[in-house]
Amino acid sequence: MDILTDTDALSEFCARAAEHPYVTVDTEFLRERTYYAKLCLVQLAYPGEGPESAVLVDPLAEGMSLEPMLDLFRDPGVVKVFHAARQDLEIFYVEHGVFPIPLFDTQVAAMVCGFGEQVGYETLVRKIARESLDKTSRFTDWSHRPLSKAQKTYALADVTHLRVIYEHLSAQIDQNNRRPWVEEELQVLLQPETYVVEPANAWRRIKTRTNSGKFLATVRELAEFRETYAQTRNVPRSRVFKDDALLELASTRPKSMQDLSRSRLLLREARRGEIADGILAAIEAGQSADPATYPKVDRSRDKMQVNSALADLLRVLLKAKSEDAGVASRMIATTAELDSMAAGQLDGPALKGWRAQVFGRDALRLCDGEIALTTKGSKVRIVEL
Template identity: 45%
Template sequence: MRAMSKRPAFSEPVMLTSSEEVARYCNSLAQEEFVTIDTEFVRERTYWPQLCLVQLAGVKDVVLIDTCAQGLDLTPLKNLLAKKECLKVFHAARQDLEIFLHIFDEMPVSVFDTQIAAMVAGFGEQVGYDNLVGSLTGCRIDKAHRFSDWAARPLRPAQITYAAADVTYLRLVYQKLHQQLEEQGRLEWVKVEQTSLTDVATYRPDPRNLWRKLKARTNNRRILGILQECAAWREIEAQKLDLPRQRVIRDESLMEIAAVKPKTPQDLARIRGVTNNFAEGNSAQGLLNAINRGEEMDEEDLPISPFKKKPDAKKSPQAVIALLKTLLVLRSEAHHVAARLVASGDELEKLASGETDLPVLKGWRYEIFGQEAQSLLAGEKALMIKNGELHFCDAQQ
């Protein structure tokens, strides 16, 4: 990080607690080329995040919308987020976008995520906001209030200063990143990487696919079918009750339920982690119904373990995968882009086994790594050490 420089002069933040103020400022900000946005929320005891504060910064205005204020009409904020001509700049946008999708039932448009942009520009993997501010501006942000209780009122002056800093410095970060990416010819890369950010399916996955996240180590398809139905039931129940998934029923209990297949509330109560209150409550019957659906599922519809290899699947030697990882690091460093953005470990395994329908073999990834990876696998290119440095060269050298 650079030496700390003098703090730039920003406008004093204005706290908005009335619908009239929200309308006036949001309508004004919607006329700007870009607006920086952040949110503060709490989520420890709920499924849905409880929005507590929305920070917005334009050329002159820095405003904090107190979303805990009673009777506040956020329609002007919704309209701002929906305006294509005004770019909305976030850092690590996923949670913010999830909140806005839940509140407005619409996905914000014209979004730019500086965390993704920083990875494309060569600032490492998932760079933190404070580190990015330090690298690009030489200033330091106090993150002491990161874990404040944002639902408590009144907010302290230090919290207000902290919240405002998240969007004021973000304007400088965006401008510097945009200029750097433009010079590198990588703005289109960022656009491609941000596609999933504004896809509703990213935030509203099919509940019947969530069993995969539990990573059950079994190839028994009947057990997996029951787990699929139970995990889908839990997701829907958690949303309905507005409780975290683990508060409804823990992962470990779900996997044991899928294996044991309890038939009655009394059977459920014998499962580790299932309380008598749950087994005797209203939710228990819904879970028992999910177990029955899994048991009655047709054989051909049962899920297959993601860990089970296909009979004809070619297993790649670990040494080959390690070689591809080495090339990935080499090319990522040469092009100043985060390696995890170019290819995942799973992709490298598939690439080594001969699969060709992969993101790493398309677009800019193919140009900086995929093409050379295929040459390495074909024996046309090689990695060698010369004068203590790693080089990628023709195999005949």
């Protein structure tokens, strides 16, 4: 079981793969100690039974260029098949500015085909490929060389079984005329904003119940500093300071190194040097910010007057519709979206695209009092009013 360690060998494999309708792809990476994922291994396979149809690619090998693989990713005639593709796509977009197109994600497809919410690869291998996976190598250090035989076997299985899963799900989707549903869901994975965090917007990730403009301005400045520092040094943002420490700093507003030393939640490394200087500057900037520039948290949801009875009816309707369609209910609408509908906010994702066809149109009719729900045996029925 060889690993490709030179560009010419990768180019030869990708040339063969380009002659097939699809290629399955997976990656192994490390991210515990860095902001950006460190790509350690790429697995590729095209249709076939022979050992030449699946390979491991070592991106850490000296002189190795992934450009032949990136060219394959750009090839519109070859479908690139992943399972739970988000983190893989982030690596390829952030490092190389490339999205594998056309894309197929078997986790998304499995939800459309009724396998439940965020179904795992191991489950699909067991149910579709009728095989089992040895997961003992899952959390090993993929940057260490040489890789063990167990690591190689585990990594290769992530793309060889994926061929069977893809062909099964693809056929089922076409049989049910749901290809547009899958493609609609995949669009969010192909948007750059899905993967790029702008430091100026990092504060939106911080959960706080406080409405104070000055407090939020300080949170904004601290979050921007932390994100910029983490990105430029390639360290996890939690290694700079964690969210609870950020909120403590925004509340206590230290003005000196001595003040910082009294923080209960700040890491020792953050109480001195560049991080400490950045914290103090961010707090000063937040405290002196023009009130016209204060950030505002969307509190519209807190003020919603939810009709709880209608929300319960919408849940019943969603459950019935998702079972009839064989689609995971959470993929159609979340609990929060149902509550919004029951509060009169009728512009959510569940009312657009394929979701409107499956659930949204009848949900609107239920909200407008045009239909009622009843049961017959174990089935929920719609009654016209």
